Amino acid sequence: MEILSRMRRTAAVLGLCAALVAVPAAAAAEPAAPKTPRTPGIPVVTTEQVMPHLRALQSIADRTGGNRAHGTKGFQQSLAYVKGVLDKAGFRTGLRPFTHNGVVGHNLIADWPGGDPDHVVLVGAHLDSVEAGPGMNDNGSGSAAVLATAVAMSRAGVAPKRHLRFAWWGAEEQGLIGSKDYVRKLSAAGREKIDVYLNFDMTGSRNVQQWLVVHDDPRATDAFEAYFAAKGLPTFDIGIGGSDHESFGDAGIPVSGFNTGVGDCLHDACDRIDNVDPETETLSTNAILGVTWQLATR
Numbered sequence: 001m002e003i004l005s006r007m008r009r010t011a012a013v014l015g016l017c018a019a020l021v022a023v024p025a026a027a028a029a030e031p032a033a034p035k036t037p038r039t040p041g042i043p044v045v046t047t048e049q050v051m052p053h054l055r056a057l058q059s060i061a062d063r064t065g066g067n068r069a070h071g072t073k074g075f076q077q078s079l080a081y082v083k084g085v086l087d088k089a090g091f092r093t094g095l096r097p098f099t100h101n102g103v104v105g106h107n108l109i110a111d112w113p114g115g116d117p118d119h120v121v122l123v124g125a126h127l128d129s130v131e132a133g134p135g136m137n138d139n140g141s142g143s144a145a146v147l148a149t150a151v152a153m154s155r156a157g158v159a160p161k162r163h164l165r166f167a168w169w170g171a172e173e174q175g176l177i178g179s180k181d182y183v184r185k186l187s188a189a190g191r192e193k194i195d196v197y198l199n200f201d202m203t204g205s206r207n208v209q210q211w212l213v214v215h216d217d218p219r220a221t222d223a224f225e226a227y228f229a230a231k232g233l234p235t236f237d238i239g240i241g242g243s244d245h246e247s248f249g250d251a252g253i254p255v256s257g258f259n260t261g262v263g264d265c266l267h268d269a270c271d272r273i274d275n276v277d278p279e280t281e282t283l284s285t286n287a288i289l290g291v292t293w294q295l296a297t298r
């Protein structure tokens with residue numbers, strides 16, 4: 001356990017992602033053909049409500065030198081894009097600065113007005129890429145999925161019982177820097193108020209075998225398992241580690257979330273938009289939306 005934990009920590013410092021250090025022991029059977037999930041009362045997003053966000057991030061990388069890493073124009077413009085969409089959708093947004101390697105980075109926090117402020121459901125993804133490429137599956141996909149979820153919540157006029165907060169982290173690839181900074185700056189009372197943190201890091205992998213679900217917070221974990229089971233999609237349990245949920249888990253905050261596994265283009269120049277499967281990305285977004293809706297409104 002100690003060795004595994006250290007491996008995960010090392011992997012995180014190197015900027016590796018969860019699935020790399022939690023690879024399923026055996027490949028599962030091919031998943032059933034994905035269907036658009038429909039649950040009464042819960043909104044559903046289409047591919048064309050998710051993929052435009054990824055296209056925007058790809059185009060930012062294309063015009064700023066090929067990546068969206070900490071300290072680059074590509075990251076700054078990614079931040080401005082996501083913030084602009086959220087501001088238009090009625091969220092209260094704020095940038096939380098931190099300094100890493102002598103360069104100022106930012107987390108972006110977006111609060112949906114209302115809900116019990118003592119019971120927060122926090123949903124996040126890292127927005128930075130490595131320097132080697134544009135980071136479309138890692139983690140434009142998670143960033144776009146969380147953004148499309150937030151927009152869908154706004155369109156549906158959600159009135160959650162718990163307070164709903166979304167976050168996009170900076171400098172994850174440098175060692176979970178942004179999320180650690182956010183958690184470190186919370187008071188003890190502030191930590192207590194976060195009922196659960198849900199993390200999404202790589203949600204549109206090509207040739208997805210299984211949805212790798214982070215098993216920690218029982219209610220969230222069960223909700224994801226039930227969601228995928230109802231669609232006939234295979235899941236595999238993974239522990240905490242390798243992405244931003246580790247910063248929360250280390251502070252005793254319950255976590256969950258999922259990823260869709262690692263492809264050949266991880267941390268490479270070929271992690272472009274064509275490295276993201278639109279159908280998988282849409283399915284993942286609807287899983288995030290469905291489970292977040294359940295957790296926030298019930």
Ligand code: ZN
Binds near residue numbers: 126139
């Ligand atoms: Zn990642």
